Amino acid sequence: MKSSVKNSIINRLVLMFAASALVIFSLIGAVLYAVVKGELLRHERDGLYTTFNDIQYMVSHVGTTDRWARVQTKLDTLTPADGKVRFWIFSDDPRFTYGKDLADLHDFDYDPGDVGRLRIKGKEFPMHTLTKVLPAFEDRPPIRLTVGVDTEPYYETLRTFLGAMIGLSAIGVLLVILFGYWIAKAGLQPLKKMSDKAQTLSPKTLSERLAVSALPNELSDLAQAFNGALDRMENAYKQLEAFNADVAHELRTPLANLIGETQVALSRERSAPEFEMVLQSNLEELDRLRSIINDMLFLARSDQGEAATSLSHAVISEEVQKTVDFFEFVLDDSGMSVSVNGDTKARAMIETALFRRALTNLLQNAIQHSSAGAHINIEIHATNDAVQVAVSNPGAPIAPQHLQRLFDRFYRIDSARQDRNGIHGHGLGLAIVKAIARMHGGGAFAASTGGQTTIGFTIGGGRP
Template sequence: MKRSIERRLVVMFAIAALATFALASAALYAVLQSELARHQHEELDTNLQNLRYSIERTGDVERWHRVVLKLDTLTPADGRVRFWVLSDDPRFQYGKGLGEVEAMDHDADGRGTLKLSGQAQPLHTLSVAIDAFGERPRVRLVVGSDWPGYGHTLRVFLGALLGVSLTGVLLVILAGHWIARVGLKPLEQLSREAQALRPRRLSQRLKLDDMPDELSGLTAAFNGALGRLEDAYRQLEAFNADVAHELRTPLANLIGGTQVALSRPRSAPALEETLQSNLEELERMRSIVNDMLFLARADQGEAATSLVRTLVETEVRRTIEFFEFVLDEAGNTVAIEGELTAEATIETSLFRRALSNLLQNAIEHSAPGARLTVRIEREAGWVWVKVCNPGLPVAEEHLRRLFDRFYRVDVSRHDRGQHHGHGLGLAIVKAVARMHGGSVVADSAGGVTCIGFSVPAS
């Protein structure tokens, strides 16, 4: 079941309202209960003090009958208020159930509760001891009340609180539903605009105008994602076009050469020459496909696994030795500079592949007899390997895109006048660096261009 923000907000409003009403009701009920208890105690204390005054001035049996008459008069017919006088002298006693009254507990202030047989509710009592006077011995006056009116008031008030609270919660739910709908309208508008996006309108963006502050950040982030998606889509289109272009040339050469060979009878040497030319084109196509498969695996998150700790300078020299014939043919030399004792944790085959691409790139863009440099630098837990070559400067807009697939700088930069790669060499360098957790760098200043990558130092 899908979760609804509107429903969740309404439920949260209802829970908050229920908790608020419950706390308020509990507080009001406690205040009312405390006030009613205070009024009951005041009533008991008033009756107690009134009778105490009369009993304290009564010292004989004849006048005690007047006290009894007064007690009978103050006792209501419904028995809500009861009086008892406890005494060792039976002549100065009053009330029914004196044994139960005498056995009840009370605190130092004379307050207590009394549960009489046949009585549903306990009585709240207040008592006081009165010293002897004349013939009257020391007595104890007890006033009790069963608080029926107060209990009824509490019950009625509690029912009213429950009714008001439930009604209030219902109103809050209705108001919360309306508030949630109104508050979520910008989100609905944002959803409609997002649904209106189409692949053919990649430049379309969500409107930031009139958006609440809470949604402005989300909208800006979504627009940023759309921008990145547009860039990725355009790069994919350019990549597909470049792939088609790169494969079209060798395919055209293969088809053309084969058609020419089949146009008329050929001798065995001529057919052998055609097959040799076709083999070169097929090797070129295989190289492109292999490089693209390697980049695809790198894009899927494949990382270097066969890691070994090695001296970087040793791997650099081995790679340069592999290029010895190419360097001699071009008349170039290579020098190694920097941190020659730096060690790194690398997969040697990937490292050599990346360095080979950098050396091939430097040879292609250097004049005959140029001196190339491989710099080894150590920086903050990383070892940088940079290949530098003299040549025409590379503009900043090109430096930022050197590692893009199939990206080539203008042919006029090539001092040899011919380009042998297919535009994936530096992209592979970037992939190798990423597979080691490193990064790449390109810089061109003072007639020297340096391109390199980093691997984790040991």
């Protein structure tokens, strides 16, 4: 369950929405907090300067003790009961002083003509102060005037604003999560339909495809790729079914022969020469089974990406001629001839045993499907990066639909056609040719024109 939640695209999108919203709200909140803080501070200072100027004008024009008593009375009247605004006047002459806690505040640090902060015992928040030194006037010596304004409203407003911003941000993030989940779920609905459709596929329904036109542009490419994968899977499944049927058919015949001959031999007493004949016949069938199994194992290794490894630089025409010489007696018995033409100096890096095996299969195929006395031509053509070997023999035209499948395993154009010239095949020869060509970085090809059938392969190499 935890893994499902972790790997859910919807949950990932919702988390990204929430993280984005949290970052955005935090940035907006920080900017608004700074703006509000600055505006509150400016407003508080404006009020502080206004109050200070009023008091300064009144105090600066009083220079006698008689009038100073009226100043003190005026200041008492202007001082609110809650102490939100305070006034202090410091002087070397005690007659011209004013304010509470003067002894405690006499030595507090201040910058003349500037604002500052002053903490008073019993108050949670400091006082916002403005201090100036006023020159002597008449009997009054120079005095230091300080006006203080309580900052509690300032800090309380900031605290309230910050709490509101945090609460609104939390609600906003929660709403983004809820709407993000709904949006992501609705937006990914086509993807869920694709997933549901994919889960319904089975070997019996591989022909079904996703409807690309009904999907958003972002998913159409994925749907097309998925349909392409289904095409390849369907073809591979059909090939696998055909391959299994062909394997069963090819193995059934020699096994049936082995069982039948063995049952006949055991049905009554037989002499040693008769049992020897049966064993010899069984050995031929067993050898045929071994050949089929070895070829199937070879093709399986090729399908797994095995490449030719024991490569050597060879002259292709010389390797072709050695393979032709191997068929000398078969050709003589059939009255056939073989010629090697083309680029006789072409060279390539090949695994000699595999190259000869591929060419042997091509020659066997040409001899098997040619009439007695036919002439077989082997053409070598070299380019800058490849060497092509083509084997041509006279024969009946092959339809294009068959040409495309000649290299399929166990494929035969005419299943009723019998082997001739003593050469036995089981439908894997040309498939092996294609596999060997692929192992050398090349491919196989086939053509049928003008009464000539040409089958060949290419390998990496080229002109010397």
